[in-house]
Amino acid sequence: MTLSDDLRARREALIREHFESENRLDFDATLATFLHPRYELVATGDVYDGPEEVMRYFRESRGAFPDQRNRLLALHHADNAIITEFELYGTHLGNYRGLPPTGRAFTARMSAVFIFEGELLVCERVYFDAATILRQLGIAxxxxxxxxxxxxxxxxxxxxxxxxxxxxxxxxxxxxxxx
Incomplete structure (x- = not known):
């Protein structure tokens, strides 16, 4: 199946808004980029399915890393997905899963696969090396x-x-x- 230039452009605009709304901490706008919000964090095995769970993920991660931001590096189109490469930044200033704040910052290169049904986003599947982040935070x-x-x-x-x-x-x- 070959994607039309118009569909590719709409999907790309949606993903760019998704990244930018996360950086603005406008999570209602981020949730609105999905048909049904779903995050899968492959490194940890965590799955957040539905608006309430995804919003819980945002509260938990931004409570621990209030300055968490991403920088989109590359974006690749596939038939039913957009594959992105990005850097994630943050400073550990709040409790995270029982770990007290270290005050240390991290930068991690990541990849996310955004899965589409037609032009509708149905899942963000994020791949990263958790050990890299833990080492930068002084935990590992x-x-x-x-x-x-x-x-x-x-x-x-x-x-x-x-x-x-x-x-x-x-x-x-x-x-x-x-x-």
């Missing part, structure tokens, strides 16, 4: 650094101990390590 450590390895060993002694034991047993038996 890079596992490739000494600090990260120590934190992993202290926080997960059975997992790390089991890995060392399996490695030692493979060496004793002459078995090659798995890549």
């Amino acid at each position: 450590h890079d596992p490739l650094t000494l600090k990260g390895r120590l934190a992993t060993a202290l926080n997960h002694p059975l997992t790390v101990g089991g890995a060392f034991l399996r490695q030692a047993l493979r060496r004793v038996s002459g078995e090659k390590a798995q890549p």
